[in-house]
Amino acid sequence: MQCTFVRMATMRERMLAGELYIADDPELARDSVRAQRLTHRLNTMDPGDHAGRRALLVELLGAFGEGSELRPPLRCDYGYQTTIGARTFVNWGLTSLDVARVTIGDDVQIGPSVQLLTATHPVEPGPRRDKWEAARPITIGHNVWLGGGVIVCPGVTIGDDTVVGAGAVVVRDLPPGVVAVGAPARITKDLKAAQPGPEGAPATVPPVGPTD
16 A cells, blocks of 8 residues: 655744745745844834835835835835835835735836735634634736725736825725825726826826825
């Protein structure tokens, strides 16, 4: 008789695969401590040390594009699950719960105190009591503007060129080229249909209030 041994996936492997997992895995604990140490250094360093801040962000994150800027403080679960494209600006206080992938494109503007939340939990009380959890990835397209205090929920994709007004809660995908406001966020304008002002200037100032 031939015996076959099947190796069980670790909780870290289950998390990375998007499956239910329990976060008491020693590998995940190690990764979490790494992120906390690096973010602590980032959040307490000399604000004039731009080169040092960029070096820490390159070490912490999965990718940090050329010409991008991130103003501390930053909070994240693991760091390596968050990628930021080129020429993107992130204002103070980003929270990226990157249990699943958080992908931020090029030329994105992110206002202060934005929350990108991939983590989720079972609705059923039993598995939730047993500490099972999961996550769904978030994707922020190119040239998106997220106003201050925006919350993006698990599994959401926001299309290129879209504007999300301050304080909105995004619970569903948003297509490219729209303005969305409110909780839950609802589309109020199609930017693809907007006519440019004189000499290519915007026709109107986006009605989202101060955000940067």
